[in-house]
Amino acid sequence: MPLADFATHLSSEKRHSPRTCEHYLRDLHRFCAWLTSVDIDQWAAVTSHDVRRYVANLSKEGLGGRSIARHLSSIRRFYQFLLREGLAKDNPALDIRAPKSGRRLPKVADVDQLNRLLEVNPDDPLEVRDLAMFELMYSSGLRLSELAGLNLGALDLAGGEVKVLGKGSKERVLPVGAKAAAAVRRWLKCRAEFVAGSEPAMFVSQRGGRLSQRSIQARLARWGRLQGADQRMHPHMLRHSFASHMLESSGDLRAVQELLGHADIATTQVYTHLDFQHLARVYDQSHPRARRRSGASTPDSAGSDSASQ
Template sequence: MPEALSVPLVDFVTHLASEKRHSPRTCEHYLRDLQRLGAWLTAMNIDQWSKVTSHDVRRYVASLSKSGLSGQSIARHLSSMRRFYRFLHREGRTKDNPALDIRAPKSGRRLPKVADVDQLNQLLDVNPDDPLEARDLAMFELMYSSGLRLSELAGLNQDAVDLVSGEVRVLGKGSKERLLPVGAKAAAAIRRWLKCRVRFAPDSEPAMFVSQRGSRLSRRSIQARLARWGRAQGADQRLHPHMLRHSFASHMLESSGDLRAVQELLGHADIATTQVYTHLDFQHLARVYDQSHPRARRRSGASTPDSSDRGSAGQ
């Protein structure tokens, strides 16, 4: 990538980190999206950000769509571009924002996968055989109990968990802190793990969940351990951390019907993000209705206008 393209990217990421105080992970996402755009511009012989037109952006969006990216992913790329060009305009490096009026192609809503209560009971009602299994069970119980994100679980410190009051303090997106309840099963699993943790980690290590070497367990390791756990317990689908968070949200909403409360527990800034779980709840109700109501049963192979909305949830 030419220097005229790469240097402004470095300046932009520095601006996000120092002035906007975005997390390293957020900065990485912006940089990755814009580096992909920069590589495409280089291939198109465009060597200045100020030379990019709205027509170029439309061609780039078409190339992203052709490569298989969903409308949601393309919308994220466009959002990165718009923010980057606002920065360039503020710095006097460009006169306009070529991505301003460009929209991503629409794609069907992909609903998150969830496990039902019986599946989760089978997954979590286990007596661990060794310290690492005790650690894994504590992690997965806590994630399902409190609806934690993977990054929140990996970044959790011991002093953030109060087992007496049954609370955990997490640092979410945008460095926003929230206090969450910890269920009895999760608290018991954490107590069991803490008795084992002293074998691995020195007193100076703050992390709640550590590896055999005593260092903080990485996000990738947590993902791998959950997938392994699912295989060992005979799960009928590949397990990943967000499935536990999605299951927490869906089960809470099914039981309470309180969308605002679930939004607070999940740490969503916008309630529209939480509303995806109302679709999951409706799918469940619709399936029960179709299977139970004598006037709703359908002949085999029959189709209805809304049948596509009642399929299995996507990831």
């Protein structure tokens, strides 16, 4: 029973957690079921060609590159064990690589949804704080860590600027919009209710200490639910929305790169895909030659069909 022996090896010798062992065995049971379906009944009989066929099958079933890579890792580890035990002569998964996953586009909220989310009169000081955080994050495109790390001296509300420390301890100065500045001013009037002593943090908890990143995430998710958002709200969505809306309005990729604090413009270019999707929808809805009338065929469409044959 190689699989049972492998499970013992993982738990006793490798000291893997029960959950990790479960993942390995689940992947291997799936591989075993596929081998049975293609009439392979010996582990030692599996070739690299068989593993490539299995990868193709996983891809056909809809698994992404990361999931397939995990399956291949499980198979490689299993065959390392079989080789050690003298139950196989080679590792058929050794040089097999998973297909690359397409880059997932970040989720964004549209302008109307963000207006509904932020055009709110807070009921208590904690909600005043929350609104100030979310306005500032969307206004300036802040990372979650940058927002949580803000100190009182970082904001120049009169000048409409905020100074943040980004990745690699790189400092950048960002504009702060009028709505965000007003929300922060309201919060500063409430902040003294919670802070005792010389706490430098801009955003603090009920106990007066710096608000953690996890708490900010939880508060934004709660805020979205209360305001009836049609998707789960999280801090990175506000940053993504900032970037997408800025690029959509200005078309200035370099400026958006500077605002986001990206070292490589290729990182910022993902937002050009989001912008193109928006432009494509506008085109389809607006251009007279882009819209098709239901039930009507056109010479252009007939011509394109024949040309593609």
